Amino acid sequence: xxxxxxxxxxxxxxxxxxxxxxxxxxxxxxxxxxxxxxxxxxxxxxxxxxxxxxxxxxxxxxxxxxxxxxxxxxxxxxxxxxxxxxxxxxxxxxxxxxxxxxxxxxxxxxxxxxxxxxxxxxxxxxxxxxxxxxxxxxxxxxxxxxxxxxxxxxxxxxxxxxxxxxxxxxxxxxxxxxxxxxxxxxxxxxxxxxxxxxxxxxxxxxxxxxxxxxxxxxxxxxxxxxxxxxxxxxxxxxxxxxxxxxxxxxxxxxxxxxxxxxxxxxxxxxxxxxxxxxxxxxxxxxxxxxxxxxxxxxxxxxxxxxxxxxxxxxxxxxxxxxxxxxxxxxxxxxxxxxxxxxxxxxxxxxxxxxxxxxxxxxxxxxxxxxx
Numbered sequence: 342x343x344x345x346x347x348x349x350x351x352x353x354x355x356x357x358x359x360x361x362x363x364x365x366x367x368x369x370x371x372x373x374x375x376x377x378x379x380x381x382x383x384x385x386x387x388x389x390x391x392x393x394x395x396x397x398x399x400x401x402x403x404x405x406x407x408x409x410x411x412x413x414x415x416x417x418x419x420x421x422x423x424x425x426x427x428x429x430x431x432x433x434x435x436x437x438x439x440x441x442x443x444x445x446x447x448x449x450x451x452x453x454x455x456x457x458x459x460x461x462x463x464x465x466x467x468x469x470x471x472x473x474x475x476x477x478x479x480x481x482x483x484x485x486x487x488x489x490x491x492x493x494x495x496x497x498x499x500x501x502x503x504x505x506x507x508x509x510x511x512x513x514x515x516x517x518x519x520x521x522x523x524x525x526x527x528x529x530x531x532x533x534x535x536x537x538x539x540x541x542x543x544x545x546x547x548x549x550x551x552x553x554x555x556x557x558x559x560x561x562x563x564x565x566x567x568x569x570x571x572x573x574x575x576x577x578x579x580x581x582x583x584x585x586x587x588x589x590x591x592x593x594x595x596x597x598x599x600x601x602x603x604x605x606x607x608x609x610x611x612x613x614x615x616x617x618x619x620x621x622x623x624x625x626x627x628x629x630x631x632x633x634x635x636x637x638x639x640x641x642x643x644x645x646x647x648x649x650x651x652x653x654x655x656x657x658x659x660x661x662x663x664x665x666x667x668x669x670x671x672x673x674x675x676x677x678x679x680x681x682x683x684x685x686x687x688x689x690x691x692x693x694x695x696x697x698x699x700x701x702x703x704x705x706x707x708x709x710x711x712x
Contacts, residue, residue: 562655659686
């Protein structure tokens, strides 16, 4: 056997023998956790009567890879039962589906730069009038400067393909073409035990939205031309600005206050149709947090297919009261939490597909870890 062949055989043997050690080291660097949630909702208006209860389980996996890479995945299953009588959109119908919360690779080659690619959850923008808590396939770049471990300023850019998995699976919509969503934001993040402050503001833009999304969005408050899933089109384009801010301060271990707000503006739609806002205030009484929220989201401030159903999407204004049980110091979302809220909203302008709406939502979440 020649020396070259011997070297190849030796290298292959070493590689095979090193696989268990490599797998063991990778496993050591992997954090595996999960959560189990029980919850339900009650919805009542002229178009929808829904009574739904369900259970959702998630498995979260985060691991460090070579070359400054990190893998972050969260996926699970939702099983629901109940009743849903809807004349238009089966948005609140019981679902049985596999859910992908996020699944991306993060690359951090520099102390002030990171890059993400994959399915990126949009909840990090804290902008529910524009984006619901769902994963968009895309890329995200972030430049940041850290004043300390929990204090930073950042500039973030995102290029993504928008999707609303919940609505798509419930109502059977078929996307045509490739829509796009661009977002550029600048923000501050100061996180502490006694005082925390977060704020971001930026420019957003949707393009090439599908006729299917437009057809469904007419039932959710948007202005749409056409009348079928084959020829519907949004009457206005969607591009504008948004800003979100959250403040938490403690006066003692058992007493504090929280504020959150979002402002939304679409510069491609006319006045009285292009703005949205939401403001929420909460008391911190130990682990209990009573809250009051006011909101208004005009008909064409954003594409209704992609924003939160909590606010009845678009062309609605109203209020919500909530009671939440949670640890206000929990930053990793790894403790038991529960909430119940009531939402009361009305259409801003007359829309044959919308009416006064009342909702009750409740949930309890049990996180767990694998050791």
